[in-house]
Amino acid sequence: MDTNIETKCLHAGWTPVNGQPRQVPIIQSTTFKYDSSDDMGALFDLEASGYFYSRLQNPTNDFVAAKLAEMEGGVAGMLTSSGQAANFFAVFNICEAGDHFISSSSIYGGTYNLFGVTMKKMGIECTFVDQDLSYEELSKYFKPNTKCVFGETITNPTCTVLDFDKFSRLAHDHGVPLIVDNTFATPVNCNPLKLGADIVTHSTTKYIDGHGSSVGGAIVDSGNFDWMAHAEKFPGLTTPDESYHGLTYATKFGKAAYITKATSQLMRDLGSIQGPQQAYYLQLGLESLHVRIQRHCENAQKIAEYLEKNPKIAWVNYPGLKSSKYYDLAQKYLPKGTCGVLCFGIKGGRSESIKFMDSLKLATIATHVADAKTCILHPASHTHRQLTDEQLAEAGVAPDLIRFSVGLENADDIIADIQQALDKI
Ligand SMILES: *Cc1c(COP(=O)(O)O)cnc(C)c1O
Secondary structure (H helix, E strand, C coil): CCCCHHHHHHHCCCCCCCCCCCCCCCCCCCECCCCCHHHHHHHHCCCCCCCCECCCCCHHHHHHHHHHHHHHCCCEEEEECCHHHHHHHHHHCCCCCCCEEEEECCCCHHHHHHHHHHHHHCCCEEEEECCCCCHHHHHCCCCCCEEEEEEECECCCCCCECCHHHHHHHHHHCCCCEEEECCCCHHHHCCHHHHCCCEEEEECCCCCCCCCCCCCEEEEECCCCCCHHHCCCCHHHHCCEHHHCCECHHHHHHHHHHHHHHHHHHHHHHCCCCCHHHHHHHHHHHHHHHHHHHHHHHHHHHHHHHHHHCCCEEEEECCCCCCCCCHHHHHHHCCCCCCCEEEEEECCCHHHHHHHHHHCCCCEECCCCCCCCCEEECCCCCCCCCCCHHHHHHCCCCCCCEEEECCCCCHHHHHHHHHHHHHCC
């Protein structure tokens, strides 16, 4: 039965049969027992599906990944130990030394470092682009060795909304998949796979966990990208894998090829898997995600409107505000709401911003975002402090940008807190 997203939050992924636990069971085991050596051997040949070692796969993780895959409208999913691992795996599964890919420059600072510094050391080159450039201008960045395009539905921290039509057309016209990090929108407010993306990633650490308790990530594949149609670009999927007796993922696993390769090759060799206990917390978060994200958005809208009217505030960017440059894109792709994160600048600059943050009583200064409790961060002096001013400008992070993550408290209390802190400057 096809159900709505709210129902999927509760019921997708795990369907107990007679007498089984109603809640997803935590299979806290590294290993799994088999009756014969042939049974076990078939697993190692990828001839049979089953579990053998929790560095690659664990049933609890798979129940939860299946829920997320269903919520996103994909064919297969996997959980990773963090959002960083998810984005790394998502790209590294199809790029190797000598390859190139294109990413929006407005992405999360940690991903920017991963792509621009660490993956560069592995011989994979990333070109960061201004995602608001035209299709024609963006087309110029493609090279013969370009293997994918990457963006975020709503960027962290600048709240830029991705133009899905432009980006999916751009990727597909050049024969490569579009990978979208959907962390801020969540599968409740946006399903990138239904808007032209091929692969979606998440830092589940944010709204999905929702309570600041567990670091985690996920990848979901639409199964729609035709690897064999671009076989020469993706040899990892379209030519035999010697580490599995020469099987070819795209022909053997069809729509499940991408996630199967990421699991049996990358997870096997790099082991960035989520623990089953962590996956269970993630599952609890998913159950109430639809209720929470709606309130996050309502609260953020109220606070954005309050800030916009405040004479001490220089600017506000929230895609739910009519004044936002991204309002129209948000209406088109995120009609149910965007996210609970907004950013703004205080008149006067750096010292006023710091005084304001230090005066807050309810909102906490935290290197976190998108959870139940309101928190605040100044990227230029916190998360993005490794970036030069030039890189900051390229990432669209103004030196005075304050990232405000609106929680689930009563909106009037959050506003009162902001007001008393503004009164001090
Ligand atoms: C936090 C974040 C990440 C990284 O996730 P971790 O779980 O912290 O590793 C990736 N993308 C976005 C959009 C994020 O906000």
